[in-house]
Amino acid sequence: MISALTLYELNNIVSEVISSVMSEEYWVEAEISELRVVHGHCYMELVQKAEDTKTPVARSSAKCWRTYWTLVRTAFERVTGRELCAGMKVMMRVHADFHEAYGFSWIVTDINPEYTLGDIARRRREIIAQLKEEGVLELQKELVLPLFTQRVAVISSDNAAGYDDFCNQLHGNDKGLAFSVKLFRAVMQGEATESSVIGALDAIYSQVDKFDVVVIIRGGGATSDLSGFDTLSLAENVANFPLPIIVGIGHNRDESVLDIVANQSVKTPTAAATFLVDRLSAVAARVDSVASYVSKYALDRIERENSRMKYLSTVLPSLYAAVKSREMSRITQLRDSLYVAVRQTTADAKAALDAMPMRLAGAVRQNLTAERHRLEMLGQRTAAVDPQRMLSRGYSITLHDGRAVTAASALREGDTLETLLADGRVISKVDRISKNKR
Template identity: 30%
Template sequence: MSSNHFLRLSELSGLVSEVMEQVFQGRGFWVIADVTSHSYKPGKNHHYFDLVEKEPGSSTLLARFSARAWNEGSDQIAVFEETTGQRFTNDINVLLLVSVNYHAAFGLQLVVHNIDVNFTLGTLEKQKQANLARLVDENPDHVRLADGEYVTFNQELHLHSVLQRLAVISSSTSAGYEDFQHTLQNNKQGYAFTVDAYFTVVQGENNARYIVEQLIAIYRSGINYDAVIIIRGGGAQTDLLLFEQYAIGKAIARFPIPVITGIGHQKNQTVADLMAHTALKTPTQAAEFIIARNRDFADYISLLQNSIAVRAQQHVSACQQEVYVMHQTLRQAAYASLNTANNKLQRRGNELAHIGQIKCLEEKLHLTHLSDRFAKLPDQLLFERQCELDTLNAKLGSNVFSNLINHRQRLEMHALVLRLLSPDSILRKGFAILKLKDDVIDRSKAIKIGDEVQITTADERLTANITNITKHDRG
């Protein structure tokens, strides 16, 4: 074969380069492809990977290109990761702006200049919405959509007013777990907590099963936890894809203990957040929520305590006022009763004295009338009846004297009765007046053991303390 019939490889490469420059120089293409064989050199800030397209529904390759992202492309990938929360890695579908580059030593390559964030966000959102729809369709007894909000079995569980026994799912090296513990242990109220850690991997979208396994371990422990806390902190935002997975959402939605999430994100809620009983942004906020809930309960108890104290004071004041009114009423009734008795005795004495006076006056008038009648009789009657008059006069004198004696005895008897009925006479018979705080004690006055009473006798006033009370049977 002559030298005119073959080319050196470098010569062929040069021809290819000329053709590539004529066709592709200065041109860029937006292409959709999957990323494979990815590697990253942090020192150089270079990405090396392949872009592939597979036949739908199979693993058959339709196209493959080597690709590189330097300087401009690497910066755009960093923006992409920060915006989407998706790590630029294998098995993601992306829309890239690339140029075609041919190098004699390295062959044909695609150089990345830009990456469409909105395309990936849309893809991630579609995946998220697909997982949410699947949760509703496949778990109708535990997940439902009501007025645009997801309602789960876990969300409808009663969250205790006091949260003390906690199970925490986190990475053992997570800064978020340290923040969570620090916030709980240093609460100003001095609340005590029992925290059981269930450490596992909390990053990597393919590691959902590890979190599910820890939830199963918590359930099988048989411990009556007040809540389960899933926290993550200190990692990249791209690690949040783990919490968008269907398996985690299903496990949380069906879990029989309230789940609180604090997975360290500031943007939209993940599937795990939407399925959990309470979703918070960070581990610290999760700890603050628990402390605040306990504080709310303590404040409520303090409010009840103050309310009870106020009502008790009001009741005591009302009772004191009622006792005072009863005291005044009894005192007035006692005085009125004594006055009535005194007035009755006085009236009875006056009546008896008046009756005696009237009786004496009647007898005196009767005698005067008889004397007048006899004085008017003729002298002969006086003479004839002189003996009779003498006899009658003697008889009358005897009767008058006898009547006077009888009436005097009656008056003396009435006076004796009056004296016997007087308080002084009653006291001299051995009776006594019993008073409590200067009030005469009768049936309506209640005496209690320990009361100090005053006893008034005919000659003395005594003070005594009640040590025993026994009911007296009048029968």
Template identity: 30%
Template sequence: MSNSPATSVFTLLDIGKSLQRMISTHYHKPYWIKTEIAKLNVYTKSGHCYPDLVEKQNGQVLAQMRAIIWSDTFKIISKQFEDVTRKPLSEGMTVMILAKVTYHPNYGFSLNIVDIDASFTLGEMAKEKLESLKRLKTESLFDLNKTLTFPKVPKRIAIISVETSKGYQDFLNIISHNKYGFKFELELFPALLQGDKAITSISEALELIKTRTSEFDAVTIIRGGGGDVGLSCYDSFILASKVARFPLPVISGIGHSTNETLVEMVTYTNKITPTDVAYFFIDRFMDCLEELNMLHSDFNRLVKYKLKEEQFELKALHQKFKSQVDTLLQRHDFMLKQQRQRIKSTLPSYVRSRFDSLTQLSFQLKFMTKQGFQTENQQLKRLSNTLKRETSDVLVNNHNTLNYLSSNLKLLSPEQILKRGYTLNLVNDKIIKSASDLKTGDQLKTMFADGYAESKVIKTKLNGKN
């Protein structure tokens, strides 16, 4: 470069201060800016937040800038945002920020965020929810889970929850200690129930249950003991579509009563709390029991009705036969009397000569009539006895079938299994299904039909290995 007097040379600081003056002159007031948070970058030590902002169109980045929210401002903005949206400020959100454009020679260009319009984000979330709802209906997923046939006795239940949550404990307490003594087979599939990671966690639990659908009658997603914050994951189209397509009926009870989420909308049925879900399953057992009682009553009533009907027909048949026999006897008697009169009036001699034969014929006729009556009466008795015997056999067979089914149900109950000599081993109230679940020193609790015993594991052996 020539060192002619006309050539101007600027320092880096000169350029930086010039840009600083120009930006402070032209951008002297804060501006509302619509943007997406690509990365939040919160530093817990200082409390400052350095979000990376981006604008995209059809997946392509049109613009990106670095911003800053000072710690005191970040605390205020975060609390206000969460109070309005019921969701913490997080990456991937479209937000409306109020920011000052600044430039410093040392730190470069930056947007100093002083406020965030939470109502705008709330509107964007509502808009996204409506679009997802429309898509669920367009793809015929909205009512898909509701069309599944719910089992009459939902005994085997897969639970997606957190073992330490209050809602899960309430559910267990009610369903395990129901006053009717109904026994349920429950298995917990732990998952995160709120926050951004909940979508993946719940989806993974559903996929695991899907590989064992033959082992369960229904699935329930229960959450309790927390507020409504973090529930936006249940408005995710991905999670809602997985629930809608699930091959087993899904019952939701995520513990809130306002703004029904997409997941709750697409489940087989939605209950507000885990307690309501527990009572729902108990009520289905009661419905089945009442149906069985009604069938039993209907069967008894039908048998009694058929017996009365057969008895009435027998009586009617007996009366009809008796009436016909009486009429026949009266007719023959009348005919005999007429014959006697004719014989006496016209042929006295003939009457005398044939009197003995007619008398004999009369005796024979009476004997045959009486014998015929006795034969028919015996036949009626045999028919009556056969009907009673067959009816009794039907009643006995049905009664034996009911007793057999009842005995089988009793034999399959856990109490009867324990009485047959089997035992149940638990460690920390968790059922032990394999020796691999035990380790030396575990406190083992062995349940018998009449009590339990506690012991300590000294040694375990599996497949010939110590």
């Protein structure tokens, strides 16, 4: 009879083997595909992807117990300025653990933040290089903010303190400048950031004529998480957007790819509002300066024109008399010239009318002679083609159904023919048809 182990006994053997053979700790490089924190413990799924195809070639579970997780997370965020999240590459120190009930996993005791910083920098360089290759890295910088930038589309989470700070700073400005703000809600933290912000940009694009500028701000999310703003797809959408985009995502230590491609980058939502207020304030100051100049110029011009009018009022009477006398003389000359011209034109027209009867009579006689000659020629041509004349010369005409027969192929055996001669007609029937051979 075969002796079998229970699953618990087998797993216990595996646990003892792993504990004895793999008792050391190892530094391992991997990408976090999933991460969740439950009751202070961190549970991760690790993956390694092929460099060329990006398909997973290795997977494993990892756990960081609460006693380590608090220290590891705090140290990581202090150095990198970011939270650990899915999609991030890490170097962690682990040791093997096989539990009889829960299976195998790696137990994490430390994470090297310097490695992740290097990977983040490398990925950012790759994205920037790709944007340069596509020729879109500087497109936003080429856009010019309108002079009166007052219609603002804001991409932010709706319950964020940063959005409230932005609106308060914008609407409560001490210059009394007016702005209209419309919020386009988006997720500003975590894995959904990229797709959510792109969706908000698409919504703004569908009504792009209603806005002068787009402001992307973060407020209420973790200030250490910039991973959602370091993606190629989001950077391409921002770079190609037709309106200038101002980015203020609340990070003082580092800049994201979004900061690099945007038209303007500031550190906080309040700074974004201050930028818009200061810019419109400068425009208002220019308008006030121009208005003052125009007012002064108008007053000076009015004064000059008043002086000129006074001068003209003194010289106009004498000028009017001189002009009147000159124009009256010119009108008299024009009247005399017109009288002479009318008399001459009338005489010429009368002479032409007197000569017209003789010219008409000659033309009529000439036309009658030409038409008479043409009729005689037509009569001669008609007589020359008269069928009776042809018959009198010995020719005959054969008819079939009242039409002249010109080809044997138009006849059939048994057809009745009528032959016209000079002195009469002959009726016959077709007995046989023979065609000439060429």
